[in-house]
Amino acid sequence: MGPVALHDIPTEMGPLACLARQLTPAALHALPVSPQERWYDEHVAGEIRAAGVVPDASPLSLGEVSCHAANCFHTAGANLTAVPRRILSSTYYADGTRITARPTMLSGSWTDFVPGLEPGAPAAAPLNPVVGLGNRPP
Structure with missing residues (x-):
C-alpha cells in the first residue's frame, strides 16, 4: 500500500x-x-x-x-x-486473492472497495481490477 x-x-x-x-x-x-x-x-x-x-x-x-x-x-x-x-x-495484492471469509473490524469498510462481491469471492472488481496481465513472462 x-x-x-x-x-x-x-x-x-x-x-x-x-x-x-x-x-x-x-x-x-x-x-x-x-x-x-x-x-x-x-x-x-x-x-x-x-x-x-x-x-x-x-x-x-x-x-x-x-x-x-x-x-x-x-x-x-x-x-x-x-x-x-x-x-x-x-x-x-496477488492475482487470485480472495475476500476473507470472515471480515473483521480491521477489514474496515471493505464493501466500499469491492462492491457487489461477497466473502470468499476473488477480490477483483471494477475498483480493483487485475493489472499487469500483459506483462507476465511467457
Whole structure:
C-alpha cells in the first residue's frame, strides 16, 4: 500500500499514521466494534494508549510516498484545517486473492472497495481490477 501526498500534509491535517505489526496490541484484533460504530475510534485509541505504543504520524511532503502492508494498523488523524487532505492511494495484492471469509473490524469498510462481491469471492472488481496481465513472462 502506498499513498502519495498530492500536497504537503502537515500534522494539523492528520497525516497517515502507522503502527508496526510487532507493536500492534493483540486486543485490537478482537475489538467487539466496527469502524462504522460511533465509539470505534475511542476503543482503538484506548487500546493503543493502554499498550503504551504510538503510531508514526509523520507529516508528508508533496510527492512523498508512505508504504506499509495493508494489514498493518493504519489510520489518519482529524484534519484540523479548512483545506481538504488529498492523497493518491493504491493497494496491491496477488492475482487470485480472495475476500476473507470472515471480515473483521480491521477489514474496515471493505464493501466500499469491492462492491457487489461477497466473502470468499476473488477480490477483483471494477475498483480493483487485475493489472499487469500483459506483462507476465511467457
